[in-house]
Amino acid sequence: MSDSVPRGIEPTGLQDLYRELILDHSKHPHGRGLHDGALAQSHQVNPTCGDEVTLQLQPGADGRIRKITWEGHGCSISQASASILASVVDDDSPEQLSERIESFRAMMHSRGQLAGDEDLLGDAIVFQGASRYVARVKCAMLPWVAAEAALSGIR
Amino acid sequence: MTHEPPLPLRFWAPLGRLACDMERHTVTRTGEHVTTSTTAGRTPVLISDSYFERLRQDFPLLEQSVNGHPLVYLDSGATAQRPVTVLDAETDFLLTRNAAVHRGAHTLAAEATELFEDARATIAAFIGAQPDEVVWTSGATEALNLVAYAISNASLGRGGVATERFRLTAGDEIVVTEMEHHANLIPWQELAARTGATLRVIGLTDDGRLRLDQAEEIIGERTRLVCFTHVSNVLGTVNPVTHLARLAHEVGALVVLDACQSVPHMPVDVAALDVDFAAFSGHKMLGPNGIGVLFGRSELLNALPPFLTGGSMITTVTLESAEYLPAPQRFEAGTQQVSQAVALAEAVHYLNDVGVARVHEHEQHLTAHLLSRLAELPGIRLLGPASAEERSGLASFTVDGVHAHDVGQYLDDVGIAVRVGHHCAQPLHRRFGVTATTRISTYLYNTTAEIDFAIDRLATVREFFGADDDGANA
């Protein structure tokens, strides 16, 4: 056994999952913090790992969503996903945000087949690699599901 | 690995069929044919790692590669892999003896029933119980719920005066511990909610042992049930069962032991431990899924009302009511999982052939090695006792700045399978201020080389995730 176990082999597929941008966001997350006066908020838990996120839609003019803020804890994928979602949303109409969420979901459920729509997803297209790791799709989806649930509260 | 052949010699031979099976040899992965023999009565010898390394040939699954690396399976605490003889025993049964048991008079049904009951006797002997004290269930979870619901039914008055001793009402207390798997916690929460009884909890010390001072305070006049795990599936702590059983019995309470993480890994004698009920699952002890065991002292099982009701557990049924068979059949309603029971008995033969005391010794050796190597790594926080004493062959830990899921993914990338998450023990994790841990759990087929490989990989996980830079954030 000891002879057959190769040592010192560098990660290969891992780089595709843990893209530099994802690791950066997980270490230096954007949009953290909850505030009074949010349009809507949602708390989501991933029951298999206990990761959680509380996400708020902050009000802009004319019923728009000025930005997203959040608090939570979890793995680097869920944390980076929340951070990138917060960095992508910028004075969105509810329809626009909803479109982003749908586009993200389609990419995440594609098992690596679908390159994300960069116009809608911005940096969130880096999660295409994660969509190949079936067990991690839920991690990436967690904040987007929270955004969707919050959105359904105002529509 | 040499060991006893499965069923053929004892059961199939007299039936005059399948004579070829009497000569059956085990073909190992290396193509070597080994004749089988029993090790019963063999004097213990010091077992080297290489002995256990050879056992791996009996587990074809372990030979595969994952992500281009040899699989290093360190998740037996969740489910164990099965030796070929166990798989064969189940297939052989299905190919030649499959029938519903305790029903029908045809030859096949009689043979299946005999094998089913013999499997019960095998399991009973393995844990120091009588055959009629072994109830087949689908697993430990069902076994624990069975006890909870039977007591619940008694509390509703089912079973008349005979079940009065089990009745719970407001003011009664059910004692559990903070280290329980959800399967040995939620059934008691629910039982308390249904009966008005109060749930009391024995807390933990910082090094993951039960607070025995608290146990002595909590277990008292009002205590009716004391439910705890023999071995924690997260901390590895081996609890002082006889001590707790004495505290419980002194006040007339019943003891329910979760033996999921002990029966597969160390000699367990339920009579010597003096517990009233014990539950464990086949799939954690080299056996199949869908089969588990509830041990109950015969006097108690025969006094309890049933939980699941239906076919095969009755004597007389009218349109209004039914009378029930004695235990264990009283608790085995419906068509039983016969091939799984037969295969579980084969798993027990396998464990007996190796010697469960040796399995324990091997795991102690692996654990001591694992703990000392983990202690070398900066940024690793071990949950549970720091030394291998009174500890089973598993270890859970956190990695500073890296979430358990990411640790698991990083290990999986080189073929190392570990469990990450809360391991169905959220209150325990909360007690230690974490939501998730990484757990390495070993069994008889693991080697120190595998532990070393996992530790060497772990040594670089913080660097990969940048957790040793400043600004790191878990």
Ligand SMILES: Cc1ncc(COP(=O)(O)O)c(C=O)c1O
């Ligand atoms: C300590 C403990 N109790 C109970 C269980 C539940 O066992 P099962 O899921 O096989 O019913 C497990 C395994 O997951 C366990 O480790």
